[in-house]
Amino acid sequence: MNALAATNRNFKLASRILGLDAKLEKSLLIPFREIKVECTIPKDDGTLASFIGFRVQHDNSRGPMKGGIRYHPEVDPDEVNALAQLMTWKTAVANIPYGGAKGGIGCNPSDLSISELERLTRVFTQRIHDLIGIHTDVPAPDMGTNSQTMAWILDEYSKFHGHSPAVVTGKPIDLGGSLGRDAATGRGVLFATEALLNESGKTISGQRFVIQGFGNVGSWAARLISELGGKVVAVSDISGAIKNKNGLDIDSLLKHVQENRGVKGFHGSDAIDSDSILVEDCDVLIPAALGGVINRENANEIKAKYIVEAANHPTDPEADEILKKNGVVILPDIYANSGGVTVSYFEWVQNIQGFMWEEERVNNELKTYMTKGLKNVKEMCKTHNCDLRMGAFTLGLNRVARATVLRGWEA
Numbered sequence: 001m002n003a004l005a006a007t008n009r010n011f012k013l014a015s016r017i018l019g020l021d022a023k024l025e026k027s028l029l030i031p032f033r034e035i036k037v038e039c040t041i042p043k044d045d046g047t048l049a050s051f052i053g054f055r056v057q058h059d060n061s062r063g064p065m066k067g068g069i070r071y072h073p074e075v076d077p078d079e080v081n082a083l084a085q086l087m088t089w090k091t092a093v094a095n096i097p098y099g100g101a102k103g104g105i106g107c108n109p110s111d112l113s114i115s116e117l118e119r120l121t122r123v124f125t126q127r128i129h130d131l132i133g134i135h136t137d138v139p140a141p142d143m144g145t146n147s148q149t150m151a152w153i154l155d156e157y158s159k160f161h162g163h164s165p166a167v168v169t170g171k172p173i174d175l176g177g178s179l180g181r182d183a184a185t186g187r188g189v190l191f192a193t194e195a196l197l198n199e200s201g202k203t204i205s206g207q208r209f210v211i212q213g214f215g216n217v218g219s220w221a222a223r224l225i226s227e228l229g230g231k232v233v234a235v236s237d238i239s240g241a242i243k244n245k246n247g248l249d250i251d252s253l254l255k256h257v258q259e260n261r262g263v264k265g266f267h268g269s270d271a272i273d274s275d276s277i278l279v280e281d282c283d284v285l286i287p288a289a290l291g292g293v294i295n296r297e298n299a300n301e302i303k304a305k306y307i308v309e310a311a312n313h314p315t316d317p318e319a320d321e322i323l324k325k326n327g328v329v330i331l332p333d334i335y336a337n338s339g340g341v342t343v344s345y346f347e348w349v350q351n352i353q354g355f356m357w358e359e360e361r362v363n364n365e366l367k368t369y370m371t372k373g374l375k376n377v378k379e380m381c382k383t384h385n386c387d388l389r390m391g392a393f394t395l396g397l398n399r400v401a402r403a404t405v406l407r408g409w410e411a
């Protein structure tokens with residue numbers, strides 16, 4: 001199922017559970033604004049290359065719209081729409097004062113040089129600069145982008161609007177980034193997993209983890225899990241998949257990835273088929289790469305007892321049903337990966353205050369938000385007798401619906 005159809009389906013299920021009025025439901029579903037821009041750059045060899053950039057601003061009833069920018073060949077309008085909508089529910093689940101947005105450029109960043117990426121980012125920023133802003137829409141990194149990308153956006157935006165560090169988050173520390181933002185999504189995944197396991201008397205240590213994706217989110221999750229004694233038994237990235245049933249040495253793997261640009265060929269492991277990563281034997285499966293990877297084709301083969309959705313929309317609704325029947329517990333994306341946007345919020349607050357927090361404060365506040373988030377989601381599950389995904393969706397929708405109704409529609 002396509003990402004937007006899947007997201008809309010979850011939205012509608014949650015809306016029915018809450019008994020939302022049909023007109024309010026329609027108003028919440030339609031995005032506030034969809035932007036599509038042409039970005040042409042000269043390549044290093046002098047030839048021209050054209051790309052399409054998107055920014056979908058889904059909802060701003062609870063505050064400025066917030067969400068990452070993705071550089072990936074599969075970026076398309078439906079996917080960006082779905083991701084923007086998910087950001088609206090995610091910021092509401094986290095209870096931070098934002099709405100939702102997402103952007104992206106259909107490109108393969110590994111085919112572009114650093115200077116080509118810089119030109120592309122600057123052209124994209126020129127096209128959208130008057131539609132983003134500190135109190136309107138605040139971008140951040142996502143797949144294929146990083147703190148350097150945010151630095152270029154900050155610089156280009158500031159040419160039009162004056163020095164504006166709070167216009168993006170996830171930027172380098174030297175430009176007003178927050179300590180702890182780089183690790184925040186992975187750390188949030190760790191806190192979420194810990195909170196879930198603790199409910200049944202389990203801890204990270206002693207559990208076996210499989211992680212799909214070894215970029216920002218997957219590698220930080222792996223590092224923090226192994227620091228707490230969790231065994232990461234298999235990981236994959238675009239280069240391939242590897243396994244060691246006794247647990248991978250994550251510190252050595254991080255060095256290997258830096259030197260070889262991928263997990264493939266890591267000496268302390270055996271190579272496995274990339275497609276089999278999701279069905280490897282483990283206690284906790286963490287998808288931390290693309291959307292839609294858990295679907296009706298592989299759901300019945302999944303051996304994990306828990307799935308913690310570090311990626312956005314990794315699980316198709318059809319797979320959700322199969323996994324529920326098989327007793328697999330899923331921590332949904334709009335809660336499980338909210339650590340990134342939560343620390344983005346701390347970064348924005350620090351920029352506005354002009355006061356930098358210690359990393360310990362950032363991490364402690366993040367733990368408080370993640371723990372409270374699960375408690376709030378579970379309360380909704382109890383009230384509406386539903387699973388964790390619907391608990392999170394009803395929590396997010398209810399908060400956004402209340403804000404929308406309170407603001408009213410007077411023209």
Ligand SMILES: NC(=O)C1=CN([C@@H]2O[C@H](COP(=O)(O)OP(=O)(O)OC[C@H]3O[C@@H](n4cnc5c(N)ncnc54)[C@H](O)[C@@H]3O)[C@@H](O)[C@H]2O)C=CC1
Pocket residue numbers: 141142143144145185212213214215216217218236237238239274288289290291310311312337338340341
């Ligand atoms: N960066 C952030 O703060 C947040 C990211 N996310 C989500 O987490 C996921 C990962 O994002 P990042 O780590 O930031 O991206 P990244 O670009 O740093 O890393 C992506 C990783 O996925 C791997 N990958 C790509 N295609 C793959 C495939 N077909 N099979 C296996 N691995 C593949 C890449 O090789 C890389 O290791 C995305 O779904 C993103 O939307 C969610 C919340 C916040």
Ligand SMILES: O=C(O)CCC(=O)C(=O)O
Pocket residue numbers: 066067068069090138139140141142169170312337338340341342344
């Ligand atoms: O940090 C942010 O503002 C957004 C991160 C993001 O794109 C996401 O949570 O999917």
